[in-house]
Amino acid sequence: MAAYTESLGEPQGAAEPGEGILKTIMALRGLDISAPSDFDFILPADCPQWPAPHYGPDSPHLQAAKGSRQPKTKRRHAPSTPSTPAKTCKPRSTPAKKAKPEPTRGHLPIPKRDQPLRLLTLPGELRDMIYDLLAVREGPLFPQYRPVHMRGGRKVLRRYPQEPTLALVNKQLRHEVLSSLYASNVFVFRRSEEQLLQSFSMTDTVWMTRWHCDCTPALSGYLRNVELQLDARAREGPLTLTYTLKKMAEGRIDVMHDLADTGYCHCLEDEAVAEMRAQMVGLSDLVRVATVLSRRRKTKLMALAKQDDEEDGMFKMPTATCLYCRKKHLKHVSGG
Numbered sequence: 170m171a172a173y174t175e176s177l178g179e180p181q182g183a184a185e186p187g188e189g190i191l192k193t194i195m196a197l198r199g200l201d202i203s204a205p206s207d208f209d210f211i212l213p214a215d216c217p218q219w220p221a222p223h224y225g226p227d228s229p230h231l232q233a234a235k236g237s238r239q240p241k242t243k244r245r246h247a248p249s250t251p252s253t254p255a256k257t258c259k260p261r262s263t264p265a266k267k268a269k270p271e272p273t274r275g276h277l278p279i280p281k282r283d284q285p286l287r288l289l290t291l292p293g294e295l296r297d298m299i300y301d302l303l304a305v306r307e308g309p310l311f312p313q314y315r316p317v318h319m320r321g322g323r324k325v326l327r328r329y330p331q332e333p334t335l336a337l338v339n340k341q342l343r344h345e346v347l348s349s350l351y352a353s354n355v356f357v358f359r360r361s362e363e364q365l366l367q368s369f370s371m372t373d374t375v376w377m378t379r380w381h382c383d384c385t386p387a388l389s390g391y392l393r394n395v396e397l398q399l400d401a402r403a404r405e406g407p408l409t410l411t412y413t414l415k416k417m418a419e420g421r422i423d424v425m426h427d428l429a430d431t432g433y434c435h436c437l438e439d440e441a442v443a444e445m446r447a448q449m450v451g452l453s454d455l456v457r458v459a460t461v462l463s464r465r466r467k468t469k470l471m472a473l474a475k476q477d478d479e480e481d482g483m484f485k486m487p488t489a490t491c492l493y494c495r496k497k498h499l500k501h502v503s504g505g
């Protein structure tokens with residue numbers, strides 16, 4: 170400020186550029202920069218001391234700042250405050266937490282929540298009842314492959330019957346749900362009457378084998394009731410030849426066919442069953458048994474009969490009657 174006051178009395182040309190502006194502003198406000206400044210603050214009458222002790226050089230924050238600048242070594246040895254005992258390391262094993270008092274709401278305690286109910290914690294009998302609701306049907310199930318159009322024009326073959334979604338959760342649920350699905354239903358392998366599905370005949374050993382392989386082999390071994398239905402033409406009209414495969418309680422597989430009830434020759438069917446039993450000793454998978462049976466039967470048909478393209482590729486027996494049992498032959502029988 171001293172430099173400014175000295176320069177204001179000198180000519181304008183010798184002054185600094187900023188001083189002229191300052192002088193002009195003060196002149197507009199009626200002030201003179203060279204006049205001594207008057208401090209117009211009047212000390213109150215009731216103030217005994219100015220500045221107050223807590224604002225002067227002895228103010229607490231200045232004292233604290235001075236104390237913080239002291240070296241740590243000095244402060245460490247200065248017993249300004251009574252020394253506190255050193256903290257001891259706590260053991261790692263924390264003691265058991267004290268039980269919190271039960272919160273209250275109004276005049277009644279808040280009831281505790283029930284434990285979550287999980288499916289796998291239920292008794293096995295209850296789980297079986299749930300699986301039966303999901304997987305067991307009153308009527309038979311028909312294994313099929315159906316072409317399904319996906320997005321983008323892609324076409325895939327979908328396997329039926331579809332497994333319950335619950336079987337995709339984990340291995341244990343898959344094992345339990347699919348064992349109920351395969352053991353409690355009757356699976357009928359036959360050629361679909363739908364024109365779209367004619368080329369996916371489930372009496373063909375190729376599609377039967379694929380259906381079997383698309384399932385976990387250990388689970389398809391749970392099958393207990395399987396039927397193999399084949400088309401035939403009798404003299405009276407269309408006829409369905411049914412092979413019934415059942416897994417008995419002792420693990421034995423019982424195979425029957427209903428052609429004996431019709432009065433027609435069933436020598437070929439009996440021979441196919443006998444060859445199948447000789448080949449499948451110790452086998453417990455009904456789908457594999459049905460596949461071998463269908464293959465053995467078709468092999469024998471191809472050796473004896475000829476395929477008739479006019480009858481949807483079915484086989485026509487060479488003679489009207491059987492040379493062994495003297496019973497009538499079916500006009501046409503399907504080879505699967």
Ligand SMILES: [Zn+2]
Nearest residue numbers: 434436491494
């Ligand atoms: Zn015969």
